[in-house]
Amino acid sequence: MADDAPTPTRDYRETVFLPETPFPMRAGLPQKEPQILAKWDEQNLYHAIRADRQRAGAPLFVLHDGPPYANGAIHIGHALQKTLKDFVVRSRFLLGYDVDFVPGWDCHGLPIEWKIEEELRGQGRRKDEVSKAEFRTRCREYAAHWIDVQCQGFKRLGVIGDWENRYATMDFASEAAIVAEFHKFVASGQLYRGSKPVMWSPVERTALADAEVEYHDHVSPTVWVKFPVTEGSDAARGASVVIWTTTPWTIPANRAISYNEAIAYSVYVVEQIQGGLEFEPWAAPGDRLIVADKLVADVMDAAKVAKYRRVEPVDCQGMVCEHPLANLDPHYQFGVPLLAGDHVTDDAGTGFVHTAPGHGADDYMVWIAHGHREIPETVDPDGAYYPHVALFAGLKVLETEGKKAGKFGPANPAVIEKLIEAGRLLARGRLEHSYPHSWRSKAPVIFRNTPQWFIRMDEPVETKELGGRTLREAALEAIEATAFYPAQGKNRIRSMVESRPDWLISRQRAWGAPLAMFVDKETNQPLHDPEVDARIVEAIKAEGADAWFNRPVTDFLGPHDPERYEKVEDILDVWFDSGSTHAFTLENRAHTKWPADLYLEGSDQHRGWFQSSLLESSGTRGRAPYDAILTHGFTMDENGEKMSKSKGNTVDPEVVIRESGAEIIRIWAAMIDYADDSRIGKTILQTTSDAYRKLRNTIRYMLGALADFSPDEAVELDQMPPLERFILHRLWELDGQVRAAYESYVFQDVIRPVLDFCQEDLSALFFDIRKDSLYCDRPDHLTRRAARTVMHETFERLTAWLSPLMPFTMEEAWLTRFPQAHSNCLRTLPQTPGEWRNDYESSRWAKVKAVTTVVTGELEIKRQAKEVGAALESNPLVQILDRDSLEAFEGLNPAEVFRTSDCELGNPDWDDHLAAQAPAGYLSKQFNRPDVGHVYVTHRAASGEKCERCRRRLPEVTAPKFLCVRCDDAVAAWDAARA
Known part of the structure; x- marks a missing residue:
């Protein structure tokens, strides 16, 4: 209006129905959540x-x-x-x-x-x-x-x-x-005691089950060792079987060599050593070595042999060797038989496996399979050689005390030095490989023969259950x-x-539930007496597991002779x-x-x-x-790396809760695909907080728009305008998705579709279109009542759908609207009528939204060019070349949809009025989006004065009220209600 133009005689702001709610925009979750928790605790x-x-x-x-x-x-x-x-x-x-x-x-x-x-x-x-x-x-x-x-x-x-x-x-x-x-x-x-090699942690001084072991890269010494043949074919006599191992410390425990009958082995003679070496190799011309044909080149290269010759193949069956330390101590002067075993391969090494039955599962199995029963005990619980182990007594395989705890001790180098002294070392090296470590201590473990208690996996059990x-x-x-x-x-x-x-269920520790049983010293079998078992269980129920360790055995054994029974004091895995x-x-x-x-x-x-x-x-x-x-899956940092305090890349939930609230952690957990490893960090949490704000603002807007809503103003489905029918259809559609997602535990299929719905269907479409009606229509207007009815139904469902994922915010929202109600958490999913399904409106609004993107795109360009301020200053000409898209606007007010004061739309190919305005080449100069090629928009300024209440520009707006017809009627009703 010009400076001398007449001015409105009234300020109409008080007559506008703006949203009102005490639900704050800023959540203040770190302060609000404890208050809600206190109420839940009270309830x-x-x-x-x-x-x-x-x-x-x-x-x-x-x-x-x-x-x-x-x-x-x-x-x-x-x-x-x-x-x-x-x-x-x-x-x-x-x-x-x-x-x-x-x-x-x-x-x-x-x-x-x-x-x-x-x-x-x-x-x-x-x-x-x-x-x-x-x-x-x-x-x-x-x-x-x-x-x-x-x-x-x-x-x-x-x-x-x-x-x-x-x-x-x-x-x-x-x-x-x-x-x-x-x-x-x-x-x-199903229980038995067996003496077999188990994974043993010297640092923890206990046996470990497979589930307690993890594998990490480790550098081990490697040795190629010669075992002189004492019995075998003529070709083998005077030769040595060569083994390769990454555990030299197990050589004192060697009792056999394993081979595979499917592998071809031969005797090879060393003819020439490599020249220019800085050290004298242990191989020498004339050495006769037995190795797998497939691996001979690797063995000779490790031994620094330049030239060698294959003599003839050998049959390993019945072959016996001398222990490599036999010439140093009588303790090792026993025969080392060759035993066939399927576990032997020719992928690496020599094609032979040094076999120490007390220090390896395969070693044990092949030893037992060939009729041997005695398992040598070489290493004690602390990882040191027993006193009876000649040459190496007391030396530690693994250090268990001080700063070196968990490091390999002097055993490996000591054995290697003795092999050199005995003239049985062919070569040595180092290998980085995957090695077993304790899951808890992270220290290396060893295989060690020790009596333990096991539950059988493969013996049929004649019980009712099995x-x-x-x-x-x-x-x-x-x-x-x-x-x-x-x-x-x-x-x-x-x-x-x-x-x-x-x-393996026994552990040699103190803190745990005991293997509370007695073993008959004569039969070596557990005592099974229901009355003894009952006394044990009742005592533990009354005093805890300490009763087993503190009470005299006579309290449990009753009439049984305590001298006959051994009390087991191991604890359970x-x-x-x-x-x-x-x-x-x-x-x-x-x-x-x-x-x-x-x-x-x-x-x-x-x-x-x-x-x-x-x-x-x-x-x-x-x-x-x-x-x-x-x-x-596991939680990783934002770069997909494992979290560790030393890296400084951990996320402390207590810090996140203190700074942002637990709801942010919950939304992050809901949005990720938890089946895979998930990432978290400051940037990701910020994105999560942004998503939270969008959801909170959606709820807040509805709370404001629904102030004083009464069921009496609700509109029946058959009276609903098309937009409201579309939103109800989306609620019906989402209801099915949410139920299915919760049934199958796919939580991101709840929050992500609901978040998209809040952003795209509610905020960007429904709220944006209906805010004019909500603010400016009189309270009894059908469109306003319909919009509030749909908002009520939407609020009912959003606060339910999101309650498992965002319980704090949904509780706050529910009680803000219904202060006297029970907790939102007590609710079940509200039933969604099947009549809300409306495939026509779904199809219609997909087309309408596509056209709208072109209109809003043109308006945004004009705004940036400062040719227009707000969309209400526009009266666009929208030309739609696709008949289905144009017909989608039937029954709609396009100006309402586009949030403009007025609008004209049609198809110039069959609309004479528009055709007259569109000479050849006209459309090519108008705004268009490549992805919506059938829509062209021409910006035109809206005509008429601006309504001082709803801000639309219409020819009907005149002095002195400066109100459109709709607002004039609404103000009159507002005044009458307060007269």
Whole structure:
């Protein structure tokens, strides 16, 4: 308006129905979340939901919690795992189930023992100076402390469950149940004591199971050793069989050499040594060496042999060699037979395998297979040679004390020096290869012969549960009957169970549940007496596992002669502990069931808890303790690298919660594909925070627009305008997607489609189009009422759909709108009418949105060129060459859709009016997008004055009110309501 033009006589701002809500734009999650948690705690939320579901007769769903280890504050991996479990619990509640979830902890084992030993050393005390009772008490107190710390950390993440009745493997009742499960294996005959090589950690001074071993790169010394032939064919006499090994320290334990009957071997004569060497090689012209034909070139190169000659092939059957140290000490003057074994290959080495049956699984098996029974004991529990080992007594294979703990000791170099002295070393070198290390200590391990207790995998068991099957067969059948998420988990655990050895369950430590049994000294068999077992279990239930170690044996044996029985004081493998948790968590408790519907852990638990639970349950119940397994990957930094404190690339969940709130961690967990390794860091968390703000702002806008909404103003479906029908269709569509995603645990298929819906269908389309009606139409106008009705239905569903993933924000939103209502968490998914499905509106609005992108593109160009301020200053000419797209606007107000004051659209090919405005070549000069080639837009300024209330420019707007007809009517109604 010009300066001298008439001015409005009234300020109409008070008549505009702007959104109003106390729901703040800034979430303040670090402060708000603890307040919500306090209310949930006051309401006893988890139990309140269960009670509500049980009253409704809801089906039961059981998620059994895999126990984290109680030895430190939670890390981001813990946060991901427990958050995923909470997604399951809350989503199953939302789907109408009664959900049983009892959080638990694994408390026994080496890491806690080390911590206590470390504390004792700090006090100047040794472990062997402390009574077992005091030591176990300190371990128990340490674990209890970290249970409390982790419990608070998990609760702060918003994880709900039966925290008051949490389980721990060190609880007296738990220890008693674990021992009772162990007794079942004793009674069924599946348990046996065997003297065989097992993986042994000298640093930890205990045997390790396969699940406790991981492999890291390691540089080992390599040696090629000559074993002179003493018995064999004429061609072999005077020759030496050459072996190659990366463990020289096992040479004193050698008792045989393994070969493969399918490999061709020959005698080779050394004729010439390489020249120009800086040292004198151990090979010499005239040496007669027996090696695999395929590997002779590699052997000769290692020995620095320039020229050699093949003499003739040899048959290894019946051949016997001399031990390479025989000429240094009578202790080694025994025959070393050659034994056929399928484990021998000609891929590397010499084609022969040095065989020390006390230090290798294959070595042991081939030794036993050929009728030998005596297994030499060479290395003690500390990783040092026993005093009876000639030449090397007391030398350590691995250091176990001080700064060098975990490093290889003097044994390897000492053996090599003696081989040189004996004239039996042909060559030596170094090799970087994958070597077994303890999962917990990270120190190298060795194979060591020691008596241990095992559970048989391959012996048929005639119990009701196994029915003549072996444990392996029962476990493999159980795997086939289990659902896996993702599906490839089945192949992974199956391959592990197919190839695993017998289950080693004994450990030579102090902190754990005991192998509480007696062994008959005459028969060497475990005592199986139900009354003895019952006394043991009852004592442990009353006093904990300490009762086994503290009480006299007569308390348990009753009438049995204590002189006849050996009391076993080994402790159980901690995987047996955790594998038994189903027995005391899912059985003999109210409102739960066995088996569990779901186990959920990281993918590493295919070799850990999933497998130990499978084996324990298959051995005692004939099937798995779960119907389904869900696995997630590991958490990596933003560059995909493993997190470590030394790198400084860790993400501490406590810091994220303190700075941004637990909701941000939860949204991150919901948005990732958890089946793969997932990345997290500052940039990713910032992107997550952006997504959170978009969702929060969507909810906030609806809360404001729905202020004072009453069901009385709701509009029936048949009265809804096309846009509202489209949004209802999208709600129907999303409802099906959300339900399916929650049923199959694919949480990103909830949050990502819902986020897209909020951004594209609500904010960018529905809200943007309807804000004019919401702000400016009179309250009883059909369009405004329809929009608010649809917003009400949308709010009802969004706060439900997102509740498992964003419980804090959805609770805040729900109670902001309904302050007197029960917790949002008590709700189930609202039913979405099938009548909301509207394929026509879905197709129509896909076309309309495509046209809209061209119109808004042209308006944006004009805005940037400062030719226009707001879209309401425009009256675009929109020419649509596609008939279907043009007809999609039938029944719509295009100006309303494009958010302009006016609009003209049509097709110049069949609209005479438009054809007259479009001479040849006209359209090619108008705005167009390549991806929407059938739409051309010409910008035109809107005519008329600006309405002082709705800001549209229309010819009908005149002085003195400067209101359009619609706003004039709305103001009159507003005034009348307040008269």
